[in-house]
Amino acid sequence: MTSEDRTATGGEPVVRLRGIVKAFGSTTVLDGIDLDVARGEVVCLIGPSGAGKSTLLRCINGLERITGGSIEVGGERLSYDEKHLNGIRSRIGMVFQSFNLFPHMTVRENICVAQREVLGRGAAEARDRAHALLERVGLDHKAEAYPDNLSGGQQQRVAIARALAMDPALMLFDEPTSALDPELVGEVLAVMKDLASEGMTMVVVTHEMRFARDAADRVVLLADGGIAEQGPPENVLLRPSSARGQAFLQEIG
Numbered sequence: 001m002t003s004e005d006r007t008a009t010g011g012e013p014v015v016r017l018r019g020i021v022k023a024f025g026s027t028t029v030l031d032g033i034d035l036d037v038a039r040g041e042v043v044c045l046i047g048p049s050g051a052g053k054s055t056l057l058r059c060i061n062g063l064e065r066i067t068g069g070s071i072e073v074g075g076e077r078l079s080y081d082e083k084h085l086n087g088i089r090s091r092i093g094m095v096f097q098s099f100n101l102f103p104h105m106t107v108r109e110n111i112c113v114a115q116r117e118v119l120g121r122g123a124a125e126a127r128d129r130a131h132a133l134l135e136r137v138g139l140d141h142k143a144e145a146y147p148d149n150l151s152g153g154q155q156q157r158v159a160i161a162r163a164l165a166m167d168p169a170l171m172l173f174d175e176p177t178s179a180l181d182p183e184l185v186g187e188v189l190a191v192m193k194d195l196a197s198e199g200m201t202m203v204v205v206t207h208e209m210r211f212a213r214d215a216a217d218r219v220v221l222l223a224d225g226g227i228a229e230q231g232p233p234e235n236v237l238l239r240p241s242s243a244r245g246q247a248f249l250q251e252i253g
């Protein structure tokens, strides 16, 4: 994707959600979500625990099967055909609260394996890309280290580099700093802010209101199965118009 593509206005949204319903048994967690994410847009998804934030992200990359509605990623309708699903997933990077690096592989191997196996890149190309991405997250000196020997913040930066190695059209983050010691949160948020400013399309579930305020183009508050409120961060985070938004801000203090 060129920077011109990323800054282009209009055109296909990267993600288009229409009427998303997701139920687990008799419990409806998401009850009719409509959401578009434009190319280059950074959307922060906030809301109380249990609101369905993780479920929504998992629906976008097909880890959860929706009960109703439709999902398009890059203009392509998501279906649960395995081949199609693998294609869509290879274009969506996902970073979780737990870093999920392969413990028996070095940092560099962690970043190379899917490039080779999913994208079919040659060893040299995958290695070059791994080093470039490690440099970008400030960890090229750890290329030969094993995950266990890295701090949580470093592991999460490697996880981000690993996701970026697939040249994703979209990055999903699910509370990427929640498992970190407080002193390690900043280094991960800094990498995410860089990505955002470079034009990556991102959906970020976070409790870091400061990050949301600084990096989000739009904040979406999910509550009671729906979007309670959305808009620019200064509106949603500082002067919410909905009762639900005001209550949530009170809760998080």
Ligand code: ADP
Binding pocket: 024, 029, 047, 048, 049, 050, 051, 052, 053, 054, 055, 056
């Ligand atoms: P959040 O990320 O906003 O905290 P989640 O998406 O994790 O919320 O969960 C939303 C609701 O869906 C919760 O009530 C949770 O218990 C329920 N839920 C999530 N995953 C499952 C599952 N696999 N089976 C049954 N219930 C689930």
Ligand code: MG
Binding pocket: 053, 054, 055
């Ligand atoms: Mg969650």
